Amino acid sequence: xxxxxxxxxxxxxxxxxxxxxxxxxxxxxxxxxxxxxxxxxxxxxxxxxxxxxxxxxxxxxxxxxxxxxxxxxxxxxxxxxxxxxxxxxxxxxxxxxxxxxxxxxxxxxxxxxxxxxxxxxxxxxxxxxxxxxxxxxxxxxxxxxxxxxxxxxxxxxxxxxxxxxxxxxxxxxxxxxxxxxxxxxxxxxxxxxxxxxxxxxxxxxxxxxxxxxxxxxxxxxxxxxxxxxxxxxxxxxxxxxxxxxxxxxxxxxxxxxxxxxxxxxxxxxxxxxxxxxxxxxxxxxxxxxxxxxxxxxxxxxxxxxxxxxxxxxxxxxxxxxxxxxxxxxxxxxxxxxxxxxxxxxxxxxxxxxxxxxxxxxxxxxxxxxxxxxxxxxxxxxxxxxxxxxxxxxxxxxxxxxxxxxxxxxxxxxxxxxxxxxxxxxxxxxxxxxxxxxxxxxxxxxxxxxxxxxxxxxxxxxxxxxxxxxxxxxxxxxxxxxxxxxxxxxxxxxxxxxxxxxxxxxxxxxxxxxxxxxxxxxxxxxxxxxxxxxxxxxxxxxxxxxxxxxxxx
Amino acid sequence: xxxxxxxxxxxxxxxxxxxxxxxxxxxxxxxxxxxxxxxxxxxxxxxxxxxxxxxxxxxxxxxxxxxxxxxxxxxxxxxxxxxxxxxxxxxxxxxxxxxxxxxxxxxxxxxxxxxxxxxxxxxxxxx
Numbered sequence: 001x002x003x004x005x006x007x008x009x010x011x012x013x014x015x016x017x018x019x020x021x022x023x024x025x026x027x028x029x030x031x032x033x034x035x036x037x038x039x040x041x042x043x044x045x046x047x048x049x050x051x052x053x054x055x056x057x058x059x060x061x062x063x064x065x066x067x068x069x070x071x072x073x074x075x076x077x078x079x080x081x082x083x084x085x086x087x088x089x090x091x092x093x094x095x096x097x098x099x100x101x102x103x104x105x106x107x108x109x110x111x112x113x114x115x116x117x118x119x120x121x122x123x124x125x126x127x128x129x130x131x132x133x134x135x136x137x138x139x140x141x142x143x144x145x146x147x148x149x150x151x152x153x154x155x156x157x158x159x160x161x162x163x164x165x166x167x168x169x170x171x172x173x174x175x176x177x178x179x180x181x182x183x184x185x186x187x188x189x190x191x192x193x194x195x196x197x198x199x200x201x202x203x204x205x206x207x208x209x210x211x212x213x214x215x216x217x218x219x220x221x222x223x224x225x226x227x228x229x230x231x232x233x234x235x236x237x238x239x240x241x242x243x244x245x246x247x248x249x250x251x252x253x254x255x256x257x258x259x260x261x262x263x264x265x266x267x268x269x270x271x272x273x274x275x276x277x278x279x280x281x282x283x284x285x286x287x288x289x290x291x292x293x294x295x296x297x298x299x300x301x302x303x304x305x306x307x308x309x310x311x312x313x314x315x316x317x318x319x320x321x322x323x324x325x326x327x328x329x330x331x332x333x334x335x336x337x338x339x340x341x342x343x344x345x346x347x348x349x350x351x352x353x354x355x356x357x358x359x360x361x362x363x364x365x366x367x368x369x370x371x372x373x374x375x376x377x378x379x380x381x382x383x384x385x386x387x388x389x390x391x392x393x394x395x396x397x398x399x400x401x402x403x404x405x406x407x408x409x410x411x412x413x414x415x416x417x418x419x420x421x422x423x424x425x426x427x428x429x430x431x432x433x434x435x436x437x438x439x440x441x442x443x444x445x446x447x448x449x450x451x452x453x454x455x456x457x458x459x460x461x462x463x464x465x466x467x468x469x470x471x472x473x474x475x476x477x478x479x480x481x482x483x484x485x486x487x488x489x490x491x492x493x494x495x496x497x498x499x500x501x502x503x504x505x506x507x508x509x510x511x512x513x514x515x516x517x518x519x520x521x522x523x524x525x526x527x528x529x530x531x532x533x534x535x536x537x538x539x540x541x542x543x544x545x546x547x548x549x550x551x552x
Numbered sequence: 553x554x555x556x557x558x559x560x561x562x563x564x565x566x567x568x569x570x571x572x573x574x575x576x577x578x579x580x581x582x583x584x585x586x587x588x589x590x591x592x593x594x595x596x597x598x599x600x601x602x603x604x605x606x607x608x609x610x611x612x613x614x615x616x617x618x619x620x621x622x623x624x625x626x627x628x629x630x631x632x633x634x635x636x637x638x639x640x641x642x643x644x645x646x647x648x649x650x651x652x653x654x655x656x657x658x659x660x661x662x663x664x665x666x667x668x669x670x671x672x673x674x675x676x677x678x679x
Contacts, residue, residue, distance in 0.1 A: 030652060037642055038649035060653045090648060108653035128653075132593065154593070366599045379601055387593040388601025390608035393646035400615035 002033065003056045005079050005101040006547075013056065016077040016103075020059040023069035028060040028109070039087070039104050041096035045408055045463065045478045045502060053096045053501055055082065055104045062109035064184070064192060064230045070105060071228065072190040074534040081105050082536050083228045085127035085159030088152075091409045091460075091500065092163060098501040098538030099547070105228060107158075114231065115207075118143040121236045122181060122207035127158040127229060131385040145236040146383035148173035153385025158232045163498055164222050168274045168380040169237055170324060171267060171452030177222045178452075179235040181210040185227035188530035193227070207233035223498070224522070225536035226529050237324075237383065243360065244330040245322045245353035247372050248341045249280060249315035253305045256317050256418035258345045263319055264416050265340070267449065271333045273322040276376045277446035280314045281305075285442070293443070297433075299426035300443035315349065317446070320376050327355065358382075407462045408482050412494040414447060414455040421447050421457065423492060428459040431488045435481045437461055456497065459485055486510065501538065505552035508541020523548070576665070583666025586659045587626070590650065595625045609647065626670040633664035 004013055020029045030036060039055050046052050061067045074081050082102040087095030095104060111128035116138055123134060123145075131153040138145060148167035150160050159165075160176050167174035182196040196212040197203040210218060210233070220226050250259050266272045284290040290312075293304050309316050321337055323330035338350040354370045365378045379386035395402065412428075414420040425445050432439035438461065447455035461481070468474045483506050489495055490510045499507045511518055522542045526533070533544020543551055588596075594609035606614060606623070614623035622628055637660045643649035655663075 028653075034641060035652060038651040040649075042643050042648035058651075086654075087651065088648075094648065095651070106651065106653045108651065132589070366603065377601060385593075386601055387608060388604065390594055390646065391600055391602075391604055391611065394608050394612040395615040395645075397615065400618070 003054055003101045005056050005103065006099065006550075008077060008079055008101075012077045013079065016073055016079045017057060019073040019076075020057075020070060020103075023066050023073065024059055024061050028062075029057065030060070030106075031057040039095045039106075041090075041094040041500070043090055043094065043407070043463065044096065045482070045500075046475055049475065051100065053093070053098065053100050055097055056101045058104035058106050060106040060109050064110075064186065067105065067107075067110075067186045067228055067230055068190045068192065071186055071188060071534070074103070075188070075190070075532050078532055079103055079534060080537050081228075081534055082539075083107060083127075085156040085162070086130050086154065087159075088130075088155040089159060089163055091407055092498060093500040093502070096501060098504065098536060099550070102537070107228075107230070110230065113137045116141070116143055116145065116236070117207070118145045118236075118238075120208060121145055121238050122233055123157070123236055124182075124207060124231060124233045125157055126231060127156060129158070130154055130156050131160075135383075135385050144239040146173075146239050147385070148176065148179065148237060149380050149383060149385045150176070151377065151380045151389045152387045153380075154387060157234050158229055161232060161234070162222050162229060165498075166450035168377065168450070169383060170273050171270065173235065173237045174274055174450060175452050176234070177219070180218060180222075181208065181233040181235050182206040183218050183221060183229050183233070184231035185221060185229050187227045188532070188535050192230075194231075198233075207235070220525070223540040225539040225542055226525065227535065240324040240326075240358050242327045242330050242356070243322065243324055243358050243382070244327075244334055244355045245320055245370075245374070245376065246334045246337065247318055247320050247349075247351040247353060247374075248337070248345075249318040249349045249351070250341075250345045251306075251309070251315050251347040253300070253302045253309075253316045254418075255345050255347075256421065259317055259319060259341070259348075260416060260418045260421075262337075262341050262344050263321075263449075266321070266333075266337055267452070271323070272337070273324055273381065275322075275449050276320040276374075277449070278318050278320070278375050279316060279444035279446060280318055281309055281312075281316060281444050283314065284308065284312055285444070291442075295429065295442045297426070297430055299422060305443065320353070320374060322376065322381055327357075330355070407460050408478060408500070409458075409460040409498070410482060410485055410489075410496055411448070411456040411458055411460065411498065412489045413451075413497050414457050414494055416447075416453070416455050420455065420494075421445075424457045424459070424494070427488060427492060428457070428485060431485055432459075432461065432481065435484055436477060437481045451497075457494075459489070482506075504538065504541050579662045579665045580669045581666075582659070583662035583664070584670075586655060586663045587666055590655055591625065591663070594647070597624060597626070612645065622671075625667055627674050628667060629671045629675070631664060631667050633661050636660055636664050636667075 039058055044052055059070055080099050080102040082097035083105040084095045085107050107127035110126040112126045113129055114124040116123045131149045135147055148169045150165045161180050164177045173179050182198045184194045187193055195218040196210040198206040199212050221229055263275050290308050323333045341348045351372050356364055360382055425443050429439050429441040447457050450456055463478055486506055495510045496507045526542050527545050533546055537544050537547050594607055596607055600607045610623050640650045640655055
C-alpha cells in the first residue's frame with residue numbers, strides 16, 4: 001500500500017478497504033503493486049514521477065448494489081473514488097485518476113448487454129461492455145443494427161460517451177454523447193437515479209425519449225463527476241442496405257472556402273456520413289521547395305502554393321464523401337453532391353468511388369484499391385470495431401527498432417470555415433517549432449468532422465522520437481508544450497474538447513467567460529450533490545470544496 | 553504460407569499433444585477464447601486496416617524479430633505463463649497493460665496453455 005488517498009489516515013484507509021472486501025469479495029479489491037500496475041496511464045506524460053496520477057487501490061464491483069456499497073463506504077472514510085468502464089481511454093489518461101491516491105472503481109465486471117432492439121434501434125448496456133462485446137452480441141444474433149465505433153474500438157460505449165468520444169458514420173450517431181439515450185447513475189449519496197423516461201417506474205420508452213420531464217441531468221455526467229453511470233442507452237443506426245463513396249478535388253488553395261461550405265451544406269442536410277478532408281499535395285512533401293512552402297512561418301503563400309500545385313498537375317484539396325442508404329438513394333445523394341460541387345467550385349473534379357451492398361465482405365473492408373487512393377478507414381465507416389489504428393504507434397519498416405510511446409492529444413474545436421483551418425495550420429505549427437517540438441502540421445493539414453457541427457483540428461504530437469518523455473527534460477518539454485499550445489489556441493478563440501486528467505485543469509481554465517461562471521456553477525452543483533467530494537475529484541476541472549487548492 | 557494456416561480446434565490439440573485430459577482440453581479452449589477476445593484483434597493472423605499486411609501487434613513482432621521468431625503468437629513455443637503475465641500486467645512498448653478484471657491470472661495460465669498447444673499443432677501442420 002504505497003500510496004494513501006489524500007487526507008485519509010492509514011487506519012481509515014484500511015477500514016475502507018476492509019469494507020470494500022465485504023462488498024465485493026477479497027478477490028476484487030486490488031492493492032498490490034502488481035495488481036495496480038495496469039491502472040497506470042501507460043502513455044503518461046509524467047511516467048515514474050512523484051506527481052504521476054497513480055491510484056491507491058482498485059475495487060471491482062459487478063452489481064449496482066455493490067457500487068452503492070462502495071460509495072457509502074467512501075463517504076464514511078472520505079475516500080476519493082475514480083470510476084472507469086473499460087479503462088481504454090488512452091491518450092486521455094487511460095484508467096488513471098485525476099487525483100493521485102484515488103481508489104479506482106473498475107466497472108469492467110459489469111459487462112452485460114441488457115438489450116439490443118433492432119426494431120426501435122437502441123441498446124442498453126452496462127459499463128464494462130466494450131464495443132467489441134456489443135458488436136459480437138449483435139453479429140451473433142444477426143441483428144440489423146450498427147454501432148458507431150471510436151478508433152480504436154476496445155473501449156466501451158459508456159466510457160467513450162462519458163468522455164464525449166466520437167465516431168465515423170452519420171452525424172447524429174458519431175456524436176456519442178448526443179446519441180446517449182438515458183442513464184442510470186449511482187449518486188454520491190449511494191442512491192440510484194434514472195434519467196429521462198427511465199424515471200417513470202414503469203417507463204416504456206427509456207431509450208427513445210431521453211429527456212423525460214423537467215431538466216435532463218444526463219448531460220452532466222460526461223466529463224463530470226456527479227455520479228457513477230451503471231447503465232446507459234444508446235441509439236443504434238439501422239443497418240443500411242448500401243454504402244457508396246466519392247471524391248471531390250478542387251484546384252486552388254482558396255477553393256477550400258467553397259469546398260467547406262459545400263460539405264457543410266450536405267452534412268447539415270444529413271445527406272452524408274463523416275466527410276474526410278485531405279490534400280493531394282501531400283505527395284509533394286518530399287520535395288524540398290514544396291516542403292519549405294508548406295511549412296513557411298506565418299502561413300503558406302497562396303500564389304506560391306497554387307503555382308507549385310499547378311506545376312505538379314495536382315489539385316490542392318480533396319474531400320471524400322460517403323453515403324448510407326439504398327443503392328438508389330446513395331446514388332441520388334452523390335449525384336447531387338457532384339452537381340453542387342461543380343456549381344460552387346470551378347474546376348472541381350468529381351470521382352466516383354465504390355458502390356457496395358451492406359454488409360461489406362471482409363475483402364471489401366480490407367480493400368484499398370478503389371478508383372482512387374483513400375484515407376478513409378473502412379472498418380469504422382462500417383461500424384466495425386478494430387485495433388488496426390494501433391499501427392500508428394508501433395514500429396515501422398523505416399525504424400524497426402524504435403517505437404513511439406504514445407501521443408498527447410490536442411484536438412482544437414474550430415468553426416467550420418477554411419479561414420480557421422488556414423489560421424490553425426500556421427499557429428499550431430509555428431508554436432510547436434518555437435517550443436522545440438516535432439510537428440507534423442503544415443499548410444496541408446485538414447480538419448476532422450468527427451462531430452457533426454464542428455471542426456476538430458489535430459495539434460497533438462507523439463511522445464516518441466524528438467518528443468520522447470524518457471528524460472526529465474523531455475517530459476517537461478511535452479508538458480509545457482501542450483500547455484503552451486492550449487494557451488495559443490485560446491488566444492484565437494479555440495480550445496480542446498477533451499483532455500487527459502493531467503491537463504484537464506489547464507483546459508477548464510480556458511473556459512473562463514464572466515470570471516469562470518461555468519466552473520463556479522459546476523462546482524456549486526458538485527458541493528451540493530457530493531458534499532464529501534468523493535467522486536472523481538478534479539475530473540473535468542471540477543474540484544470539491546476541500547480540494548480546490550489542488551487545482552493545477 | 554503463414555496466411556494459409558488456419559485456426560485449429562481443441563480436437564487437433566488433443567491429437568498433437570497425445571493423451572491429454574478433458575480438463576486440460578477445457579483449459580486450452582478457455583485460453584483460445586481469451587486469445588480471440590483480447591489478443592487476436594492486434595496479434596492475430598490476417599491483414600490490418602487500410603491495406604496493412606498484418607495486424608499491428610503481429611507487425612510489430614515481425615519487425616522486432618526479423619524472422620528469428622514467428623511474428624504470430626500462436627506459433628510461438630517460448631511463451632510461458634510467467635512471461636505472458638509480465639507482459640500482460642505491465643504492457644510493453646506501445647501495448648498497454650491489461651487488468652485482472654479483463655484477463656484474470658487463470659485466463660493467463662489458460663492463454664499460455666493455448667499458445668503452447670497452438671504452436672505445437674501449427675508446427676505439425678507446417679511442411
